[in-house]
Amino acid sequence: MLGPFLKLNNGLKCPQFAYGSYMINRSKCFDSVYAALQAGYRHVDSAQMYFNEGDCGRAILQFMKDTGIKREEVWYTSKLNNLAGYSATLKSIDSSVKACGLGYIDLFLLHSPYGDRLGSWKALEEAVEAGKIRAIGVSNFGPHHIQQLLDHHPKIVPCVNQIELHPFCSQSKVVEYCQTKGIALAAYAPLAHGEKFGNKQLIGIANKYNKTEAQIMIRFLLQRGYIVLPKSSTPARIKGNGEVFDFELSKDEMHTLYNLDEDYHSDWNPCVSPL
Numbered sequence: 263m264l265g266p267f268l269k270l271n272n273g274l275k276c277p278q279f280a281y282g283s284y285m286i287n288r289s290k291c292f293d294s295v296y297a298a299l300q301a302g303y304r305h306v307d308s309a310q311m312y313f314n315e316g317d318c319g320r321a322i323l324q325f326m327k328d329t330g331i332k333r334e335e336v337w338y339t340s341k342l343n344n345l346a347g348y349s350a351t352l353k354s355i356d357s358s359v360k361a362c363g364l365g366y367i368d369l370f371l372l373h374s375p376y377g378d379r380l381g382s383w384k385a386l387e388e389a390v391e392a393g394k395i396r397a398i399g400v401s402n403f404g405p406h407h408i409q410q411l412l413d414h415h416p417k418i419v420p421c422v423n424q425i426e427l428h429p430f431c432s433q434s435k436v437v438e439y440c441q442t443k444g445i446a447l448a449a450y451a452p453l454a455h456g457e458k459f460g461n462k463q464l465i466g467i468a469n470k471y472n473k474t475e476a477q478i479m480i481r482f483l484l485q486r487g488y489i490v491l492p493k494s495s496t497p498a499r500i501k502g503n504g505e506v507f508d509f510e511l512s513k514d515e516m517h518t519l520y521n522l523d524e525d526y527h528s529d530w531n532p533c534v535s536p537l
């Protein structure tokens with residue numbers, strides 16, 4: 263397995279290094295997830311919105327069959343697309359569990375704050391009690407969205423907030439809030455979709471370690487303590503993005519990279535949407 267585990271606030275240990283599966287051509291998804299597992303990834307990030315829960319699940323099941331690794335050795339995350347309230351969410355969770363074919367989902371997130379957050383959260387809690395999901399969290403939630411949830415005294419506190427994070431997007435307010443509440447951060451679009459490659463400081467650090475800019479961005483996020491979800495459907499990049507555990511960025515380099523922040527969002531940013 264590539265990288266360490268991160269202990270979540272519910273005691274579960276989640277692989278910190280993960281494979282992001284958004285926007286993979288459907289014909290390539292099975293092969294890409296399989297290649298990631300072969301390269302040592304043990305956490306796959308999917309979502310209802312990606313229409314690939316079935317492809318991700320099939321790749322995991324095939325890999326288990328081919329290698330003998332057990333279901334509990336792979337962490338599978340998915341996300342609720344439509345926060346349509348309690349009853350609809352219960353049904354939607356069942357569809358996701360069925361679609362992946364893995365028996366249960368390790369981590370299930372509210373994909374965004376849009377919709378009935380409180381009703382949908384109650385359904386997620388119930389699915390944990392029923393053993394369909396092991397851990398629950400949120401994505402694209404700002405502090406005010408999380409605080410509203412906490413003010414309603416949920417049975418289960420979110421264990422993860424998945425947001426856009428990379429050297430050019432530090433989201434320090436959301437990060438600091440989550441850290442004070444014991445909520446782990448998961449970094450999506452960790453490569454900013456490649457849109458910031460070419461930055462001088464990034465290139466300088468990459469040259470020093472004989473690594474790519476992508477590897478430096480991933481390593482930076484790992485050292486920040488985040489779950490990191492790089493996506494690629496190119497086999498050589500899938501493997502290369504995982505080659506980040508044989509060097510360590512210095513304090514000064516971490517500082518330099520952190521200072522590249524320019525609140526640059528390469529994707530949507532529902533964190534700032536009103537309650």
Ligand SMILES: NC(=O)C1=CN([C@@H]2O[C@H](COP(=O)(O)OP(=O)(O)OC[C@H]3O[C@@H](n4cnc5c(N)ncnc54)[C@H](OP(=O)(O)O)[C@@H]3O)[C@@H](O)[C@H]2O)C=CC1
Pocket residue numbers: 281282283284285307308373401402424425449450451452453454455456474476477491492493494495496499500502503529
């Ligand atoms: N919760 C949410 O709202 C969101 C969650 N996510 C999650 O985060 C994951 C990652 O984010 P994503 O949006 O995919 O963006 P990333 O920042 O991971 O960038 C992916 C892009 O970078 C390219 N790339 C990957 N590795 C390299 C490399 N080593 N060198 C050069 N280019 C590279 C890929 O191309 P190629 O595939 O051709 O190699 C692809 O075009 C998603 O897949 C998804 O799981 C993402 C967005 C929103």
